Amino acid sequence: MAQDTDVVVIGMGVGGEHVAERLAEAGLDVVGVEAELVGGECPYWACIPGKMMIRAGNLLAEARRIPGIAGQSEVVADFAPVAARIRDEATDDWNDQVAVDRFTGRGGHFVRGRARLTGPGRVEADGQVFAARRGVVLATGSRPQIPPVPGLGQVPYWTNRQAIAAKQPPASLLVLGGGAVGVELAQAFARFGTAVSVVEAMEGLLPAEEPEAGRLLADVLRREGIAVRAGARAAGVRHAGDTFRLTLDGAEELTGQHLLVATGRRADLTRLGVESVGLDPHARGLPVDRQMRAADGVWGLGDLTGRGAFTHVAMYQAEIAVRDVLGEPGPDADYRALPRVTFTDPEVGSVGLTEHAARERGLRVRTGIAQVPSSARGWIHKAGNDGVIKLVEDAERGVLLGATSVGPAGGEVLYGLAVAVHAEVPVDRLRHMIYDYPTFHRAMEDALADLVR
Numbered sequence: 001m002a003q004d005t006d007v008v009v010i011g012m013g014v015g016g017e018h019v020a021e022r023l024a025e026a027g028l029d030v031v032g033v034e035a036e037l038v039g040g041e042c043p044y045w046a047c048i049p050g051k052m053m054i055r056a057g058n059l060l061a062e063a064r065r066i067p068g069i070a071g072q073s074e075v076v077a078d079f080a081p082v083a084a085r086i087r088d089e090a091t092d093d094w095n096d097q098v099a100v101d102r103f104t105g106r107g108g109h110f111v112r113g114r115a116r117l118t119g120p121g122r123v124e125a126d127g128q129v130f131a132a133r134r135g136v137v138l139a140t141g142s143r144p145q146i147p148p149v150p151g152l153g154q155v156p157y158w159t160n161r162q163a164i165a166a167k168q169p170p171a172s173l174l175v176l177g178g179g180a181v182g183v184e185l186a187q188a189f190a191r192f193g194t195a196v197s198v199v200e201a202m203e204g205l206l207p208a209e210e211p212e213a214g215r216l217l218a219d220v221l222r223r224e225g226i227a228v229r230a231g232a233r234a235a236g237v238r239h240a241g242d243t244f245r246l247t248l249d250g251a252e253e254l255t256g257q258h259l260l261v262a263t264g265r266r267a268d269l270t271r272l273g274v275e276s277v278g279l280d281p282h283a284r285g286l287p288v289d290r291q292m293r294a295a296d297g298v299w300g301l302g303d304l305t306g307r308g309a310f311t312h313v314a315m316y317q318a319e320i321a322v323r324d325v326l327g328e329p330g331p332d333a334d335y336r337a338l339p340r341v342t343f344t345d346p347e348v349g350s351v352g353l354t355e356h357a358a359r360e361r362g363l364r365v366r367t368g369i370a371q372v373p374s375s376a377r378g379w380i381h382k383a384g385n386d387g388v389i390k391l392v393e394d395a396e397r398g399v400l401l402g403a404t405s406v407g408p409a410g411g412e413v414l415y416g417l418a419v420a421v422h423a424e425v426p427v428d429r430l431r432h433m434i435y436d437y438p439t440f441h442r443a444m445e446d447a448l449a450d451l452v453r
């Protein structure tokens with residue numbers, strides 16, 4: 001016998017939790033189903049604990065920059081407080097009771113289990129069957145994508161989960177993949193003394209971003225002692241004793257105590273029963289329209305939709321889905337000004353289109369670049385001042401299509417650029433605005449001037 005409800009939310013990660021709480025608050029009868037921990041990847045194995053590691057690593061790096069600027073420093077790194085913060089403050093020892101209580105406190109009905117659709121409005125979870133009057137929200141996130149490297153399936157590699165839960169930094173670490181996960185964790189561990197090698201298949205780090213950002217970051221990481229192998233293919237991996245051996249095309253062999261596989265994430269629709277509502281279970285992501293509808297009475301959001309695997313995307317889409325489920329009007333999803341920040345030091349912030357992506361769309365673009373160390377603030381900052389600002393202008397319309405801001409506060413500087421892209425502020429107006437002196441964001445003025453040079 002099916003239990004009637006208004007809405008079933010499958011997957012209570014950042015996106016699903018937000019939808020479930022908001023709909024319960026609005027007075028709907030909501031069933032929230034979560035297979036693991038309410039809150040999902042971000043608070044337990046990703047953004048929050050990851051940024052705690054990064055914050056700690058950045059403190060060490062800043063202290064090491066004291067000589068030549070403010071005296072002498074001797075830095076003794078200790079990972080124990082980081083591991084303790086992650087256990088106690090971020091994850092509550094990987095216990096989600098607080099989050100479950102928050103949802104049930106708002107009137108939600110919580111089910112721990114793996115759910116699947118069995119037909120329109122029908123969901124099976126933990127031996128129970130639910131019939132949802134308004135519909136079902138799918139928010140099941142993504143999982144690490146493991147590449148077909150010979151031997152990889154037979155070795156005890158880490159994903160972000162084991163890396164985040166580490167109690168000690170490994171003596172040495174091989175990182176496969178120089179994307180956001182790879183570079184953030186590589187730098188954080190290296191600052192605690194881990195000997196790190198990063199292997200990236202594409203020509204540069206963060207290959208989805210501007211090449212200038214990847215090149216700059218590779219220089220910084222190499223200076224910090226990290227071995228960066230870009231344009232390198234892993235040909236095989238072995239593990240014996242406590243050593244991983246990663247062979248690259250060309251026969252170079254890298255060794256490490258642990259191997260972190262950070263080669264991307266992908267959604268898995270195959271176990272969700274989406275075929276029962278007429279959707280393709282083998283699609284790479286769940287196709288949704290601009291109000292997050294995947295089918296009649298089915299909404300989808302977050303990593304599952306393949307529109308950018310970021311917490312802020314999941315939250316943004318969650319708000320749209322909430323409005324649509326409640327029948328409230330609101331603007332369509334708009335990803336033109338999607339911001340991304342990789343929290344390395346320097347931070348790599350970007351918004352909108354890269355130059356390459358804009359040209360691929362056949363747009364006539366103009367670019368402008370400014371080097372952060374040549375700006376007043378960058379020069380004052382001295383050690384740790386690496387950075388670049390790059391603007392991509394639609395030369396026909398005179399508005400920014402995208403921008404990149406690498407620097408000590410690259411993610412914060414990005415905000416102004418994101419507003420400019422989002423609101424399509426004419427470049428001519430940006431050029432005649434007053435930029436605070438001497439801020440990092442003032443380098444934008446030089447990048448704007450470079451657009452016409």
Ligand SMILES: Cc1cc2nc3c(=O)[nH]c(=O)nc-3n(C[C@H](O)[C@H](O)[C@H](O)COP(=O)(O)OP(=O)(O)OC[C@H]3O[C@@H](n4cnc5c(N)ncnc54)[C@H](O)[C@@H]3O)c2cc1C
Pocket residue numbers: 010011012013014015016033034035036037038039040041042045046047048050113114115116139140141142160181271272301302303304308309310311312313314343
């Ligand atoms: C190391 C790392 C660092 C990151 N750092 C950042 C960052 O700094 N900023 C940022 O914006 N993003 C960051 N991200 C990305 C961010 O974590 C994700 O984009 C975000 O968690 C996606 O939210 P979601 O709700 O779509 O999915 P998830 O958080 O993955 O939640 C999905 C939930 O669904 C559950 N589930 C799956 N299938 C079922 C089922 N059949 N039944 C019931 N439950 C199910 C899962 O157990 C999971 O809890 C990072 C990712 C990683 C890996």
Ligand SMILES: NC(=O)c1ccc[n+]([C@@H]2O[C@H](COP(=O)([O-])OP(=O)(O)OC[C@H]3O[C@@H](n4cnc5c(N)ncnc54)[C@H](O)[C@@H]3O)[C@@H](O)[C@H]2O)c1
Pocket residue numbers: 147149176177178179180181182184199200201202205206207208232233234262263264265308309310340341342343
């Ligand atoms: N600060 C943040 O917002 C943040 C931080 C971490 C992760 N994330 C999100 O999580 C997602 C997943 O992160 P990710 O770093 O795993 O994925 P990613 O797609 O960002 O990067 C994966 C990298 O691995 C490389 N790669 C793939 N196969 C390879 C192989 N066989 N050998 C060597 N390199 C290979 C790719 O070229 C790519 O550069 C990101 O796309 C991002 O959306 C966000």
